Amino acid sequence: MVNFDYQTPTRLIFGRGVVQEKLHDVMEKFGKRVLITWGGGSIKRSGLYDQVREILKDKEIYELPGIEPNPKYDPSVLEGVRICKEKNIDVILSVGGGSVLDCTKAIAGAACSDADPWDVITMKVPTLKAIPIVDIITLAATGSEYDRGGVISRTDTNDKLAYFSDLVFPAVSFIDPTYTFTLPVRQTLAGVSDCINHIMEQYFCGEHIMMNDAFMEGAIKSLMKNVRIVLEDPENYEARAEIFYATTLGCNGIYSLGNSESGWPMHAIEHALSGHYDINHGEGLAIVTPRWMKHILSEKTLERFVAFGTGVFGIDPALPEMEIAEKAIQSIHDFYREIGLPMTLHEVGIDGSRIDEMAHHIAVNEGLENAWAPLYEEDIAAILRDCL
Numbered sequence: 001m002v003n004f005d006y007q008t009p010t011r012l013i014f015g016r017g018v019v020q021e022k023l024h025d026v027m028e029k030f031g032k033r034v035l036i037t038w039g040g041g042s043i044k045r046s047g048l049y050d051q052v053r054e055i056l057k058d059k060e061i062y063e064l065p066g067i068e069p070n071p072k073y074d075p076s077v078l079e080g081v082r083i084c085k086e087k088n089i090d091v092i093l094s095v096g097g098g099s100v101l102d103c104t105k106a107i108a109g110a111a112c113s114d115a116d117p118w119d120v121i122t123m124k125v126p127t128l129k130a131i132p133i134v135d136i137i138t139l140a141a142t143g144s145e146y147d148r149g150g151v152i153s154r155t156d157t158n159d160k161l162a163y164f165s166d167l168v169f170p171a172v173s174f175i176d177p178t179y180t181f182t183l184p185v186r187q188t189l190a191g192v193s194d195c196i197n198h199i200m201e202q203y204f205c206g207e208h209i210m211m212n213d214a215f216m217e218g219a220i221k222s223l224m225k226n227v228r229i230v231l232e233d234p235e236n237y238e239a240r241a242e243i244f245y246a247t248t249l250g251c252n253g254i255y256s257l258g259n260s261e262s263g264w265p266m267h268a269i270e271h272a273l274s275g276h277y278d279i280n281h282g283e284g285l286a287i288v289t290p291r292w293m294k295h296i297l298s299e300k301t302l303e304r305f306v307a308f309g310t311g312v313f314g315i316d317p318a319l320p321e322m323e324i325a326e327k328a329i330q331s332i333h334d335f336y337r338e339i340g341l342p343m344t345l346h347e348v349g350i351d352g353s354r355i356d357e358m359a360h361h362i363a364v365n366e367g368l369e370n371a372w373a374p375l376y377e378e379d380i381a382a383i384l385r386d387c388l
Helices: 018-028 048-055 073-087 098-110 117-121 185-203 210-232 237-248 265-277 281-296 302-313 321-339 355-366 377-387
Strands: 011-014 033-038 060-064 091-096 133-137 149-154 159-164 172-175
Touching: 011 018, 011 237, 018 048, 018 133, 018 172, 033 073, 033 098, 048 091, 060 073, 073 098, 073 117, 073 149, 091 098, 098 117, 098 133, 098 149, 098 159, 117 159, 149 265, 159 265, 172 237, 185 210, 185 237, 185 265, 185 281, 185 302, 185 321, 210 237, 210 302, 210 321, 265 281, 265 355, 265 377, 281 321, 281 377, 302 321, 355 377
Parallel strands: 011 172, 033 060, 033 091, 091 133, 133 172
Antiparallel strands: 149 159
8 A cells, every 4th residue: 555645625515505505604714805717608597607696795706707628728827817916816716617617726826926827837836825716616527626736728839737736725615416407418428437537547556455446436336327317317416416426536536545656648648639629528538548448458457457347347257357358448438338428539520630749749748658557659649549
């Protein structure tokens, strides 16, 4: 079991009606000047925007709307930093999905530095201070509501990079599963795919412990069961709540305390896809996952595949180990296809013309030669071609 040093400072307030009940009291602790960050029009259509403005009517409110999926450094981060500095913002309230919150984290850290914001995001300059963050998360997917990082895209360089700092953990996260009742099916499915992959990135590693295996296998089985329920019954509160619980824990490390690192190779590959083509992150992960699994299957990695296949999919442990592994790969592919996710790059509008360029970008920038199952440029290119 690997040593660890773990602390999660975020307060989670989970359940039906918690925003109305507790948001005002929570925000009172942080000051008067509030920047509200949000994305498209869904929070207005749902009534959440008006509810928040009414709850905070005694505050000095500024807004940064229009934050996109795969949140952009320019204009969103830069504009948020400008507002925070000019208006001396006390607290940022992120209202929306993980992309809004990821963008908010970058703003919170960069706004407290005199350095170039991109140098803060790329961690060339350390984050020494950050504006406090409160969030109302409306999409079960990224787990950004309970972790110390976010992912920012810079379109002029095709970069999609992770930014981490202990200072950008949200102070408080509000999670009301009813906000996901009216999500488009595509967003629900992509969120579940994203979370399953978060767990798999931690599961497929060298050193691991039995308790974590059971925790992660149970979470994936819960996601698979409950997403099927909400496809039939979108307002099933218990199913939505279980999905949200699983996704919230996805990236804060709790699933894999004591395990060794994996390198998160599937995310590294997908970040290049969405960095170059701006595709949906969860859909990209669904496409990459079984192809990465197939590519790295070997005698060295076989034990993890056997555990995954028997623990998640109930494959007969009496079968030959390689057969179990191959069935596990096919099972995850078939599950994604069954629920309606695209499973080839062609389906999301990507051809093979930039594969070599992306493979080189990943190999140079992501360090996957040090991953649990090492990947070099030719390996990454082969995985991407298999995704076509």
